[in-house]
Amino acid sequence: MKKILSIALILCLVMALAPMAFADNPVVKIGVFEPQSGDNGAGGKQEVLGMQYANKLTPTVEIGGTEYDVQLVYADNASSNDKAPTAAQDLISNGVSLVLGSYGSGVSIAASDTFANAGVPAIGVTCTNPQVTADCEVYFRICFLDPFQGTVLANFAKNELGATKAYCLAKLGDDYSGGLCNFFIDAFGKDNCVYEQFPEGTSDFSTYITNAQNQGCDVFFSPVSTEAAAQIIAKADTQALGMPILAGDTWDSNVILNAAKGTDVQICVTTFYQEGADAEFDAGIKEWIRSDSTALANNGGNDELAAVTVMGYDAYYVALEALKAAGSVDPEDVLEAIPSVEYAGVTGNIAFDDIGDALRDSAFVKSCNTETGVWDFVSVATVD
Amino acid sequence: MRKDKPCVLKVEDITMQFGGVVAVNNFSMEEYEGEIVAIIGPNGAGKTTAFNVITGVYAPTNGRVSFNGERVIENFPRGKMKKAYLGQNAGKYTGHLEPTPDKLTALGMARTFQNIRLWKSMTVFDNVLIAKHLKRTSNLFSATFGANRVEEQMQREEADALLETVGLADVRDELATSLPYGKQRRLEIARALATEPKLLLLDEPAAGMNPQETVELTKFIGEIRDQFHVSILLIEHHMDLVMDISERIYVLDFGSMIASGTPAEIQTNEKVIDAYLGVTDDA
């Protein structure tokens, strides 16, 4: 018994090293560096949907006169900062020309050094923390930044919601929520904010709701992962929170819509895209999501579009533009080409500044319609 | 009695009480240099408990132990025990000394166990060598980086010499637990000797041995007393062995000492005969 087992074990390990099959056509590989599991798994999957849809529409690209098949290579960073560098290395070793992702800022920051070391460029899709591109030559991004988003949200809370005291809730060790809360507090005024952090694995949010109520706050700002968001919304409903909940782009997801439907919680978010801005695109991608069962499951079971999906779609085309501009599949050439790439995407015009950040100056504010379970457009916000 | 020699061990009014049970009651004894002394008594008389008090495993509830004229253990009923104490001489001792067993071993006491406690995963040689750890002068760093090479070599040679003396050199590299029972006992004694004790405490050294092995052991105990210049305190059930080698005997029954004296005196003592009557233990 033991002998057979040990032989089987060894065989498994040896066979695993066997080479994989290769395709015949020239292939350019684009790395998809996204969480497929963990806290941000749901968001990561939605972001990938956009890329997959774009890849389906435009499966080839002409680089330097040759037609290449575009292959998306996936690596799961598991929403975990310590898994991220290896996942990134996995992509690099697979010979990708450039990388898209990730959803969640922490993993992008964690992997930036790995990309830099290999000289492989990466384009962040929705990682909004300033640290992603700061101090890293190979990281670019097509989304706005947290200082901007935090200010937009703080202004919105002050001016539109008339809030005077804000309750801010972030997750410990999460760069996205922690960063956004910090910038929100900076803009809103430190003295008027209550800032708390919950440890990972928290499922009891009722106390935090009670804290907000007891301290007489009139807006609840919690740009946390969608997983925690669903719990917060459920508790806000049963405990009659009595103040609007405000969050950033991660909450623009149908996880939130599903959780909020049928409750009487008021939710507002800032985001990159408002459904309906490009009707033709909307119809096309919805059709695809409905027709593909895996895509439907990854989108949370319905065809409600998340902004991250649209951002993923745009990111794919930015990548193609970069490849075309580079005229080669060598990461080094692509890296050189990216800064000058400009692309008119579904979410607006995309171009990069010196640091590699997107030149974006507006965000959409949306609120959740708890009766129908869809997002209602509120306004387009900018910062002077 | 060798009263001309200095007193190695002096036990004064030891009482050991567990909850409401007095396991050893007001026990006193002395042992002089070079003596072989035995503590006997029926099962459950408190012999091993007394042993454990002397070697520091249990802190006594009341009483004092002196070793080589130095006070090493002392205690009096304190805390909850103050009210619950059932023994005598409650006010006599006021000091509080509760050394761990290793401190007493460092002072020169070494013991064996009733149920052999050798280090199972190690060889015969290693079992003896580890007992030499006590005598090291090296510290963690010098030992790790090999600065104690001379001492290490010396300890190894001493351990080998000791094995030669006790007749275990031929099984030096065997696993300690693979030895036959008698040799394991012998190894345990050798291990205790490796700490270079002045007083050797043997807890039922002949337990589980056949008559032939017991005879050898009796001879062996006498030899090590002379060769290593140790005093020996032993607990034993084998009356042959006890009467053969001990110079004095203390008899415990239900925790209290009922008699003490030379083997001849004990053999004729009425109380002792009563205590053993019907429950004669020839295990």
Next chain:
Amino acid sequence: MAKTILPYIISGISVGGQYALIAIGYTMVYGILRLINFAHGDVFMVAGLMMVYMAAALPLYIAIPLMIILTVFLGFMIERVAYRPLRTAPRMSVMISAIGVSYLIQNLALYITGGLNKNYPAIPWISDRVTVFGMETSRVTIITPFLTIILVVALVQLINHTKIGMAMRAVSLNFETSQLMGIRINNVISATFIIGTFLAAVGSMLFFTNYPGVVPTSGAMPGLKAFVAAVFGGIGSIPGAVIGAFIIGIAESLIKGLDTILIVHGTITEQIGFATFSDAFTFVLLIIVLVFKPTGLFGEKTTDKV
């Protein structure tokens, strides 16, 4: 002041009740096998996951009993496969096996769910919103402590007045002797696991109705805290585990709200950030107990024999 603190106490009691149901499984298994069953928290999580999947396909009146039966079966199988072969092995090996099982269950759940948060189905009536003392909360918060106490009383009756209960007590007192006395050790151990996982399954229903998100690591923290509760109350003692669980639940809830309580009360003016320590505080309690009263609040003292 009372109005400020009351919500924390109520939520703490509710969490405590859920911890109590898990803690009983730990304390019973430890009492008999001297094993920290690290996988217990994960069984609790699996109960939640099964409910998610079954409620999607079956009506609740079938899904709930089926979930409980399957969970109990899982607990039974874990003991059978992972612990029984190691009965004579050193304690460390069994503990490592428990850690391995926990690792396996979590990874399996990760595979099946794709690592995504699963929404727990709403169970009618108990998840409704109610108003108590002018405070809004869900009904499950209110009924949890009562249900816990009813179950515990029933369990204590079972242990004190049935044959299998008597066998359990005997085995926990002395494993070898009970074996010699003809008690079928394996049956007793299986029964212990069955009771423990049954309570964990019920606990998971209450817990996830209250906090409706199931992820593969959902069981880890509640499991660990329940174990701490069991140690706190004196491992092996069922009332001890329950009281320990309530104390830990309330303490945890209070520490999360401590900043707010102190600010509202005017003691401090700035946030200190006690909420950061909401999990760590449980362990602070544990270490204080272990250092000053290693046998817990209700545990019995044992002496080592040399």
Next chain:
Amino acid sequence: MKQVNASQSSKKSSWISFLITLAFLALVFCLDQIIKPTNKMYMLLTVLQKGSVYALAAVSMNLLNGYTGLFSLGHAGFMLIGAYTYAIFTIPSSARDTVYQYFDAAIRVSFPEVLSNMMGPAGTALGVLAAVILAGLMAAFFAYLIGLPVLRLKSDYLAIATLGFAEIIRAMFQWQKLGPITNGSNLLKSFARTSKFKLEVGDTKLVLSTFVPVLIATASIFIIVKLVNSTYGRAFKAIRDDEVAAEAMGINLAKHKMISFTVSSFFAGVSGAMMAMVLSIAQASNFKSAMTYEILLMVVLGGIGSISGSVIGSLLFVAASEWWLRGLDSGTFLGINAPGVFRNGFRLVVFSIIIMIVVLFFRKGIMGEKEISDLFRARKKKARGAAQ
């Protein structure tokens, strides 16, 4: 006569081990130059980098769990302390304000910077080394404080108490109020990391990204081996085999347990520092108890009580989970294409099943309590026996 032979052969086998180690280090150095990050085989170097971190962590845990018999589950906490100490003291002043973006950094010293100002390029290396050693010392210091109350506890109580302390340490390092030192719960980056370790010889830059962690791990493990074979190591084993007998033979339990605990934590701290330099980030939320469990499983895989076992176990663990079994996650494995089954997470399922098989059926792990050098000795004995 026999003894002399035995000690001679042990000397010989330790020489062989030493030479093999040197050859291995040279090989790693060469691989570092040959394999570029974009190469498919670079995964080998990644595995070596991570593997050496975990190897040291596993060996240091083995010192405690396997050699001293103290079942402690606080390893992740000590690694965390090491990682943070290392990171904080090697962040260059130019990057400090970017890293501490929400705080006013309190510690404004960077060892590599200070020392390189004093003595040029060699100072940088020395500064990194100083930070690594300080990382170990900090972990050891915390271990000393924690050890005072908890080392008296027995087996599983000790395990759960150390696990608790690791969680407390983690919460402390995430505390907003300590932000100026720890950067709150946010990650630390831009400090001296392996990807930046280069040796400039004339015009050529020699890459040291894999060599440095492997070297630190090898040197540390070498010291642990020396310790284990010293008189102190023998005392630890005595405590593991029979505490009561050890104490009766004059081994001070409290002192020796404390030595083992602090030394083990020292090297856990060093491995934490290595983890930071390999991953190029340090963040408290990574050092969860799950990390301790993984290290424990590596120790079990290799064999509790065998140092070479722990090294092999952790290398296999890392290679299997990060590299060899990756195909199980991405659709194709062993040439079988089954995206339905081989999807995300399957790798870890297979992997945990392998672990369970080892735990249940191969309880001694790969090496049992043997070391690699024992294998040489055994083979030689056999050869000699055959010759006669």
